[in-house]
Each structure stands twice: as C-alpha cells, then as structure tokens.
Amino acid sequence: MDPLVEPDAPPASAAPPGAPADAATEFGALYAAHAPAIYYLALRLLGDPARAEDATHDVFLRAWRHYAGFRGAASPRTWLYRIALNHCRNLQQRWYERARVPAAVTGAWEQTPDPGAGPLRVLELRELGRRIQQTLDALPAEYRELLLLVADEQLTYQQVAELTHQTADAVRGKLHRARRAFAAAFARTA
Amino acid sequence: MSTDPTPSHLTQQQQAQAQTASARQAGHEFATVEDLLRADRAQTPPPPQLEARVRQSLARETPPRRPWWWRWWRR
Numbered sequence: 621m622d623p624l625v626e627p628d629a630p631p632a633s634a635a636p637p638g639a640p641a642d643a644a645t646e647f648g649a650l651y652a653a654h655a656p657a658i659y660y661l662a663l664r665l666l667g668d669p670a671r672a673e674d675a676t677h678d679v680f681l682r683a684w685r686h687y688a689g690f691r692g693a694a695s696p697r698t699w700l701y702r703i704a705l706n707h708c709r710n711l712q713q714r715w716y717e718r719a720r721v722p723a724a725v726t727g728a729w730e731q732t733p734d735p736g737a738g739p740l741r742v743l744e745l746r747e748l749g750r751r752i753q754q755t756l757d758a759l760p761a762e763y764r765e766l767l768l769l770v771a772d773e774q775l776t777y778q779q780v781a782e783l784t785h786q787t788a789d790a791v792r793g794k795l796h797r798a799r800r801a802f803a804a805a806f807a808r809t810a
Numbered sequence: 811m812s813t814d815p816t817p818s819h820l821t822q823q824q825q826a827q828a829q830t831a832s833a834r835q836a837g838h839e840f841a842t843v844e845d846l847l848r849a850d851r852a853q854t855p856p857p858p859q860l861e862a863r864v865r866q867s868l869a870r871e872t873p874p875r876r877p878w879w880w881r882w883w884r885r
Contacts (some may be wrong), residue, residue: 643873651864659856664819664847673860680864739839745853747860748838752850771847802843 629659645724647687651680654697657705663770664756665708666715675711697772698779705765705783712761732738740806751809770795 658679663672682703683690746764756764762784769780770791781788840846 639856644868647868651861652865655856655860655864656851659860660851663854665849669857673857673863676856676860677864677867681867681871684868708839738840740843741837741839745838745849748846748850749854752847767847771844771851773848799843806846 633655643687647684650683650696650700653679654700657774658700659774661701661704662708664753664768665705665764666671666711667753667757671711671715675704675707682707694778694782695774697774698783699773701769701783709761740803741810755802755805756807759798759801762794763801766791766795766798767802777781 647805655676659672659676662675662679663669666672666675679700683700686703690696694702754765759767764781765784769775769783770777775783777788778792781791784791838849840849
C-alpha cells in the first residue's frame, strides 16, 4: 500500500493535487522503504527526537520537490541520505557546533587506548539509545557519519565514500579509528 | 487484578523475576559497532505521526514535473 496515500481515498485524490499518480505512488513507496533509515540517521546526528522528526519531514519534502530531476543514477537511498546529510549538517552548524567536540580535539581520539576487540556489552536494550547517543555526541562529526552510514547494510563502502566525499580506501582507514573511538567512548557511558 | 497472590501465582512471579534478573546479568552483546547501531535502529522507528505530516505537506506542494526527455530517457 502506498503509505503516503490516504487508504480510503480514490487514487485521483491520493496524490498531491495535479501530481502524476505514478509519481505519488512511487514516492510513497520511497518513503515506506527509506523513512526509518533517514529518521534514524537524523536522530543520531541531531540527538533529539523532535528535531529528527522535523528533519526527516524536511528531507522528504525536499526530495519531493526535486523528484522530477532524480534520474536514478544514484540509488534512491543514497540520494535521500545525501539530502539528509546536507540538511543535518546545516542544522548542526546552526544549532550545535559550539556545544560539540571542537575539530581541534579530534586528534585526541587517535591517542585513545585501544579497548580491545571484545564485544560491546549492554545490560538492557532500553538503555541502548541513550548510551549510543552519548557516545556519538562525543565523537568527531566525521566518525559519527561514517559509523551511521556503514551500519546501513544497504550501502556499499563506495556509496559511503561518495556520500562523505572521499575514497573507499579512506573510508576503510577512518572506519577503523572510528570504531576504536566509539568502543572507548561507549565503555565510558556504562 | 488480585493483590493477594496465591502460591502458584507467587511461584510464577518468582520465576519471572529470576528470568528477568538472569537476562539482566547476561545482558546483550554485540560483536561490532555496526551490529550495535543496527539493533538501535531496529528499535527506533520513526514516530507514527510523521507519515501523515509528510503527506499533508506534500499535498500543499506543487507536483513534480518530469522534464520532456523523461519518458524517452526511461525507455
């Protein structure tokens, strides 16, 4: 079912007025398939459910406005992630930049002792969100984005590289450091 | 609901408490950061009202117009 179309409405009124029905149906499917991933990315980048909801709304609105020009050269998920990343980066610059770990401190993570390759433990899944948010907030923005994107099984390293404007090799290299920094910061949230 | 537990009810309660305690002790383990984030994502769906909100906003938007070459290009 098209999630953006009222269930009882006739097809003609389901689409935004004047929109080709197939575009609205396609876009509805796009929302259903990718909204959870986009919302999660926004939530963990912005750290606030209300802001993440607003951001996800704005991402899909922007996507709809540019939908006619979307040729499918990129996968829809990559396209939506690109819009979401740009939007969240802009919001972060406006709202958060001063409160976050400044870029100059980024190097501090390189000296973080390696917590080892042991598993990441959490006693209750309910506490998972809080601890992950605390951990991500403490990481440099670049590591945050990399980890969240790589955790999406639908993205390849190449797609993550394109989204973060670097090579796939650079992604692999930074990912190693990002995982280490995450594990060290996560252990401190227990 | 009865507040005066019968012996069998008590036993069930104790069993449930013991199970919860052991689950807490065991906790959850994730081999990688990615696994941890996937578990978090799985239990963090978008708020249910978001879909209706997006739908309402799209209804106020001008429909996207495909460029003239679209049908030709899609062949």
